[in-house]
Amino acid sequence: MTESVTKRKWYVVYTRSRWEKKADQLLKEQGIRSFCPVVKTQRKWADRNKTVEFPLFSSYLFVYADLREQVNVRQTAGIVNFVYHCGKPAVISENEIERIHDIIQCYPDVETMSLPAFQVGDKVKMKNGELMNWKGEIVEIHGKSVVMIIEPLNCALVAKVKVPRAALAIQ
Known part of the structure; x- marks a missing residue:
């Protein structure tokens, strides 16, 4: 064989x-x-x-x-x-x-979402990690990463987030 x-x-x-x-x-x-x-x-x-x-x-x-x-x-x-x-x-x-x-x-609450589910301009909320509960807007998508702007306290923070799908939720 x-x-x-x-x-x-x-x-x-x-x-x-x-x-x-x-x-x-x-x-x-x-x-x-x-x-x-x-x-x-x-x-x-x-x-x-x-x-x-x-x-x-x-x-x-x-x-x-x-x-x-x-x-x-x-x-x-x-x-x-x-x-x-x-x-x-x-x-x-x-x-x-x-x-x-x-x-x-x-991540017992992980869920799958197809990649096209996220688009530039979507409002999202971090579901876990150091930025948990912060809200932002997706401004760029690069493969499995997204660049989002988070605006707490009237300042902008650009974060590149590796996307296991559990990390973001569309608002």
Whole structure:
């Protein structure tokens, strides 16, 4: 067997809507390593408050598989297909998987937002970090960083903020 067939990598798979945790469980029952990052959120019903777990990435999860196991992944209930990039299944590095795991451990209220959600001119509020609760306006976007002006006490402060999405909230 060649090394390329038996070498496992982390892949991104697309799931049916609201099947992320179930598909993750089904993959694990088959002995396929998978990762469905979840965050805990407080939900309020009329009669009680409850902590519930939601997948961090809606309709996506990660699988650690080789070429032979990819067939089993595709045949698992709830899995639609692999996510493709440049005609091949998208591969995620082990470091990125670890970073996602670390982020959900350190920031239990993290949420994902697509990059186009932030635009120049948006009013935002820092949700955590040293500038927590400061409000500002986005004036430039550079990749995964934004430049924003924060105006406390009638003075302007330009801050370049690395964007894990948990850091900013649109006002």
